[in-house]
Amino acid sequence: MEQKEMIVFYSIIITSLLTKVIIGVKGSDNWEEHNGKLYAVLKDQQGAIKETWEKAVVMCDKEDAILFSPTVHMNIWNIDFLRRNGIKNGWIGINDKCIEGNWIWADGSPVYKTDMNWGKNQPDNDKGMENCGHLHQNSAWNDLPCNEQSVKLPVICQKYCRPGPADILFIVDTSTSTEGRLNRTIEIMTYIVKRLPIGSEDFQIALMKYNYHPSLVFNFVEYKSVQSVTSAFHEIHISNGPTNTVCVRNTEADIIVLLDVQKNQSSFGFQYRKTAIRKLLEGLYNDNPNVQIGMVAYSDHADYVFKLSWSNNVHSRIAAAFQVELDKVSVESNLSHTLQFVGVDAFRSSNGGRPLARKIVMIFSSLFTGYSVEIRDQILNLNQLDIEVLGVAKYHNEPISTNYTEILLDTSQLLVIPKESHTDPFDCLKAVSGMTSYYVCNDSVFQLYP
Structure with missing residues (x-):
């Protein structure tokens, strides 16, 4: 073990x-992790198991999983996944069996148009018999009969990581x-x-x-x-x-917020990230008066919006954050340089940094550039300086979430604002407040019980 x-x-x-450590599903040893979920093509000694859509749903249920539920944002990964598993297509967990044209996932939730990836002239409900979805090797969707014995495709299942x-x-x-x-x-x-x-x-x-x-x-x-x-x-x-005093509570935390202002991002996404920053500031100052927050706007270079030492009036900081605008000139963001700048300068005592405070950097970015060795190296360097780096991703943008998970040191350092929530969708940011209050224990407490 x-x-x-x-x-x-x-x-x-x-x-x-x-x-x-992820526990595999009983009976399957080929599960693959992607963005917090596990995926597997069910196989036997002859290779990928092929069944009808209805039977595929039952087989996935026996694996404590559901039928593959991809979205358009997963296209590149989908294509590679099919290729790695030696298959050219597979069932996906969508159907419109109840109401024609009203597509739902296997769990009954609606399929949003922004997630759909239908092929050309699809779905066509050929002969009025096609009510279930499948995936081509190019990641395009198509509809086929759900329980026709002559139509059997590979069974792909997914489940949340345990x-x-x-x-x-x-x-x-x-x-x-x-x-x-x-x-x-x-x-x-x-x-x-x-x-x-x-x-x-x-x-x-x-x-x-x-x-x-x-x-x-x-x-x-x-x-x-x-x-x-x-x-x-x-x-x-x-x-x-x-x-x-073997364990002492510490509530000092210095947090630097990084906001990507490069021009080539949607105005909606940029405003959404500024709203998230407002929610973050309000929550932090409400939960812990001993927190200090600085903010840096960056594209190809980094500029302070305000430093740690600036006014602790939350309304003043929010107002300053909302005055930040996108760059006028189209340039590529240089996150690795910005992280280096933050590590060298942002937490200095001359800028308000406190030596015993927990140090956190939060990235609010469109992160179009994807994985970069330089970015990853800078995050590792900050980690060695006891500076934690978190990323914040907006719900529906899977490529951004993927890029974050590739550069962050652990998936737990990615905060994802959900698409739908029964409460405030920005509640996930409250986890940061918890990080600002912690105990520091003398090493002797662990030596008592080796």
Whole structure:
């Protein structure tokens, strides 16, 4: 079994829970990850399995997956995926069986026109019998009969990546200074655990409490079920005495926002990114008064909009951000140079940088240039300086999301504003507020229980 990652929570504010180990689907060993989802062509000893659309849906369901649901934004990847798997076409999870022309995905959600990729003169519903979709080797869509035995195509399934396995250690402050808040901490830990598969091959949970002296409440192998773990959380109680300075809460955070202003991007997308920045600033200053924010606009060169040391009035900063306009001249953005500039200058004490503050860079960009060794190298350099780099992508633009995941050090560093949300679509940016409040622990806390 592969070595498990150790994830440690120092605070009740949980910002992310992502691991780099992906569990494969039973019965299939050829799953491929792309933008947070897994894809596979179902195969047997003879190669790709070919079935009717109806049977393909059932086969994917048995794999705890759905039928392949590509969009027009995935065309380049789709073509390469079919080629890598030695197939020229395959079923996709769309149909209009209920209402002719009203195409829906296999899960019942509507297929938006902006996601469609129909071939020329398609769909044509030939002979009134074609109500299910398939994909050609050029990624164009076509409609075919759903359950005609003479029409069988390769079965392609997709599912969301499943995180794990991982060992999670909760460290809880039980000193008298937390009295009145311990129950809330237990509620949050319970909420997290109830959404995880618990077991030796999945997630294992341990709990440590501390006030003046740390102690282990239970280890990783003591409890093997969700019920037993969550019940054990109630074994912790407030203890007499102050919190030991082995773990100290820090709320200082210096954040630099990078806004791409190169001319060759849509005006709508640019305004959308400025709205996202406004939401970010409002949320950060509301959640943590100890945060400082600077902003840099860049194309082929970088210019300060405002530095960390500028006025902490959020309305003034938002007004300055909205005064930024696209370049008048068409030039290519130089993100690698901008990242280098930020690493050298933006966090200097003369510009308001604080030596003990958590340092974060957030990229708001159309990112048309795609993967670049230079950009990746600069992000690695910033990481070595303890400067975290996050990317923000707008919901429907898959190429931008793909480009981000190629340059960022981990997919958890990409914040995607969803296309649809029952609440504010910019709520994903609240994760940044969680990152600004954290605990710094002395190394001795980990030496107690090797």
